[in-house]
Amino acid sequence: MTSPLVRTPRLATAYRRLLNTSDAPQYAAEVNEHYSPATLARLLRQGDVELRRASAMALGLLGNSRSIEPLGRALCDADRGVRLVADDSFRGLLLRDASPTHHQQLLKVMHLTDGGEYAAALAPAMILAGQAPQYAEAHFQLACCWQGLDNPTKAAQAYTACLWRCRYHYGAWQALARCQMLAGEYPQAIRSLQRCLDISPDTENARVQLRSLRRHMRRSDA
Structure with a gap:
């Protein structure tokens, strides 16, 4: 057979x-x-x-x-x-996830942020986020600019805007946690890091951050 x-x-x-x-x-x-x-x-x-x-x-x-x-x-x-x-x-x-023109604008912003030129990237990032308000990555790059310029409050707002447009953006969850830690919002930071790991369990540096933050919380409560 x-x-x-x-x-x-x-x-x-x-x-x-x-x-x-x-x-x-x-x-x-x-x-x-x-x-x-x-x-x-x-x-x-x-x-x-x-x-x-x-x-x-x-x-x-x-x-x-x-x-x-x-x-x-x-x-x-x-x-x-x-x-x-x-x-x-x-x-x-x-x-x-945008028009070719906006994609090219994003790449220019990323070139600047990758080189640490956050002040130079800020204005084009703000313009791009305004022109393409549903473009999650535009808000993420704007947040990177604000974070690089040591403004965690505005960075957190931009990361949150990114996450409203793409809830699976695990990099934004992890970066938002850093802003929350700087603001002393440790429980919120733990939730953000856990959300990052729920989405992408291979993000090992987020796992390390989460363990470190939980140890810090335990010592603070002792």
């Missing part, structure tokens, strides 16, 4: 080819021919490990604004490989 034929989904076949060739444009073209972002989001939630990895990769290439949330949920997937791919795709979509 012969075994029944097991059909491999097109997505898995394309993903295996990607792993062998590293040809991302070809992978995107193959997947785009047969799968919508909504279908990929469903497979990211319900598929086996290989399909979840393949879907996370494909959403980073083909996804849209609605793909950010399913990728955010996948940041705590049981499989580390899925988490890593989802994280790359999630961060890429966050940056591109």
Whole structure:
């Protein structure tokens, strides 16, 4: 008696080819021919490990604004490989979640903040956040400017604005916790760090911060 034929989904076949060739444009073209972002989001939630990895990769290439949330949920997937791919795709979509013009403005702001030029980045970051108010990453970069300029109150406001637009932005939760610690709001900082880790359990420096903060709280209560 012969075994029944097991059909491999097109997505898995394309993903295996990607792993062998590293040809991302070809992978995107193959997947785009047969799968919508909504279908990929469903497979990211319900598929086996290989399909979840393949879907996370494909959403980073083909996804849209609605793909950010399913990728955010996948940041705590049981499989580390899925988490890593989802994280790359999630961060890429966050940056591109705006018009090309606003995306280019963001990259200029990021170039300045990465170089520690927070004063020079502040005005263009404020303009960008005003022009693209739903662009979560614009508010995050504005918060980075305020934090770099030692204004934790305005930084916390901007991080909160970012989180209103993308609740899975674990970097904003972690940075908000730093602002809350500077303000002496330790219980709030603990909640923010825990939220960061609930979203992205691989954020080890947040785990270290949380342990240190809890030790500080215990010593203060003693």
